[in-house]
Amino acid sequence: MLRTFGAVSALYFLTLSTPAGEVVRLLGKLHVPGIVTELMYLIYRYIFIMMDTQGRIRTAAESRLGYRDFITSCKTFGASLGNLLVITLKRSGAYYDAMESRGYDGELLFMEEERQFKIRWLLWAGLYGAAGAGLKLIMERGGWV
Numbered sequence: 001m002l003r004t005f006g007a008v009s010a011l012y013f014l015t016l017s018t019p020a021g022e023v024v025r026l027l028g029k030l031h032v033p034g035i036v037t038e039l040m041y042l043i044y045r046y047i048f049i050m051m052d053t054q055g056r057i058r059t060a061a062e063s064r065l066g067y068r069d070f071i072t073s074c075k076t077f078g079a080s081l082g083n084l085l086v087i088t089l090k091r092s093g094a095y096y097d098a099m100e101s102r103g104y105d106g107e108l109l110f111m112e113e114e115r116q117f118k119i120r121w122l123l124w125a126g127l128y129g130a131a132g133a134g135l136k137l138i139m140e141r142g143g144w145v
């Protein structure tokens with residue numbers, strides 16, 4: 001259970017601290033097919049479009065007392081789901097049109113800045129890894145794991 005928690009925490013840390021463009025660039029350097037990285041980025045973007053749209057629909061439904069009792073809540077929920085699909089498809093179409101007007105030709109391009117490798121980054125990573133290994137060793141000897 002602790003390993004799973006650690007893996008999920010590391011994934012959350014990577015997701016919340018790294019911009020999506022950086023992840024796409026790294027995957028490109030690892031020779032992941034472009035279609036996979038582009039789909040990943042577009043799905044990531046679409047999630048936020050859906051969340052924004054759902055928030056607006058919910059606010060509109062609450063202002064019209066759409067959640068006052070259980071029956072009304074069920075009807076409002078069903079209508080909101082139908083509207084969410086239609087509205088997000090329209091918005092994603094508008095985003096696609098905007099991408100095409102900016103020269104999209106089937107390949108997403110990200111502005112990249114060249115970074116120089118610094119040896120202190122390697123030293124910090126080594127120190128972090130050594131601290132983690134030391135902590136694991138201490139926990140194993142103490143009988144905690």
